[in-house]
Amino acid sequence: MAIYKDFNIQPENSLVSSDVVTNVKDTVSSGMWADGSNSISAYFTSSTQSGSSGTYYLDVYSANPQSDSTAKPQFSVAYGHFNGSGSVGTVGVDGNRASAAIYRQLSNTLLGPNEEKFTFAGSGTNITPKYVYAISIARQQLREKMDPGNWELHLSASGIAPGAGNVLKLIDDSGATTNPTVNQGGRVFNIVSGSIASGTAVRKTDAASQPGGGYGLFYPDLGILVLNGPVLNTSASLATVSGSNLEGGNVGKFYNSIRNTNKFQARREEVITSQHYFCRVPNKEFNFSSNPTFTSGSNGDFTVSTFFKNPKTFITQVGLYNDNNELLAIAKLSKPLLKSYSKEAIIKVKLDF
Amino acid sequence: MGFLNNTTVTVDAILTKKGRELLAQGTEAFNITKFALSDDEVDYNLFDVTHPNGSDSFGKVIENMPLLEAIPDENHVMRYKLITLPKTTSKMPVVSLSVDSITFDTAGGLGQPNRLVTATTANVTDSSYTFILHDQSVASMIVSEGAGSGVGATTPFFLGEDDAPNSKTVVAKSVNINVGQGVNVVKATQLTIIGNDTGATNSITVTNKVTLNSIMGR
Secondary structure (H helix, E strand, O other), X not given: OEOOEEOOOOXXXXXXXXXXXXXXXXXXXXXXXXXXOOEEOOOEOOHHHHHHHOOOEEEEEOOOOOOOXXXXXXXXEEEEEXXXXXXXXXXXXXXXXXXXXXXXXXXXXXXXXXXXXXXXXOOOOOOOOOEEEEEEEOHHHHOOEEOOOOOEEEEOOOOOOOOOOOOEEEEEOHHHOOOOEEEOOEEEEEEEEEEOOOOOOEEEEOHHHOOOOOOEEEEOOOOEEEEEXXXXXXXXXXXXXXXXXXXXXXXXXXXXXXXXXXXXXXXXXXXXXXXXEEXXXXXXXXXXEXXXXXXXXXXXXXXXXXXXXXXXXXXXXXXXXXXXXXXXXXXXXXXXXXXXXXXXXXXXXXXXX | OOOOOOOOEEEEEEEOHHHXXXXXHOOOOOOOOEEEEEOOOOOHHHOOOOOOOOHHHOOXXXXXXXXXXXXXXXXXXXXXXXXXXOOOOOEOOEEEEOOXXXXXXXXXXXXXXXXXXXXXXXXXXXOOEEEEEOOOOOOEEEEEEEOOOOOOOOXXXXXXXXXXXXXXXXXXXXXXXXXXXXXXXXXXXXXXXXXXXXXXXXXXXXXXXXXXXXXXXX
């Protein structure tokens, strides 16, 4: 007579079969944006957020936060200048110097202790530019990391109709990189022109061959894209204003260049660690039930008289317990599973962490 | 010739509130060592032995029913566990109690004797029982005969977080129910008894009519 059945737990290196398999890792990728979508087709900002911190960054939504209370930021766009140009304030002059704060924040997070400026691939005048544009994916959308080789961003100058000649299509070069650079910001890939529309990444121009310097750097583990300011300014006609002690509205210009094309496709990647529990239910066990409808009357007679010597039960739940009989995890079957003396079952319960 | 059914039963589990609590304390505390099965949601009266398609279809109504999603509150799942018993079992375990109900009358006041509640299990033996007095403000409960060392409860207390602070749970073979301190108004609660080996349950009503007004009026 028993209610519980102990798992046969063997050491990991044992040749004997074990009911519990621990530390099973699965990589799961899914659409990055709201509701698991892999693309955003409409872009919105919040007047509340832009009014308070819009000179630093703009939160970008896939639904209008003014009318949809459930809308959540999908990513943020920002503009950073090494010296603070394009924002109010300078050394000795009052002002938040928002672009300097953003640039230093990014360099402090992504670069090594002895590096001051971002260095992009290639050769030309804009290898170490003074200003950058950045995209940071919202934490709840990123979860763990971006999926390299599976994102595409289109940029176009506001006011210019999106067309084949006007749209700058950006992807990363992870497909051509077998041994990526890993530094303080984790893995780093170059941002290059190209497309993943065919299902695989097709690069138009390699970063090293990009005139003036590479388009940017992609940090998948942090969900941050740092774009080469001057190169982007030329390619996407952003009309960046980089005057000293002057609010240039560059964050808004960058946002408009994304909104104008309506195309930011991306996937995220997550490593799920699981434990598998094999609940082995032999034919002679678990054939009776404490369910009050299993019996009728007050003396314990079976509700169904044919259950005598041939009882049948229906499994609907599996409970996982510790030694103190505390229920730690619960699994439900999609429909009741018939159990009898002529049936055995193995129910694999997967517990994700 | 048809295809062989190659489906396997694989289910995803969720952590209960207790599981999350222990996981937060560290992996040492979170140690799954055994499993149990239950048939919550199933009503065996739906097992139709007169089904025209024969014995293979007797349980069709139950087997085809959709099930609710898992609930993380460990107090409200795994209520009716499946049990392993000898094949020749003809009657299921039934928990019988020494009293059908308990009422503390006004006339007895606070001095009336304890009421002994002894549980026995007919047809199959339980080594101990879990006694749950759902509302301690109605009466008090103390162990009369203990269950011995190393005996644990089987957990299905059916108590939510709101109920738990007012309730009392003990593992024993018998308990004494006392009138306590009296009540503001006549009040009743349930005493639930669960066989720790069989999972069989029974409950009785405990009513306290000894109000504070009746005590002061004496």
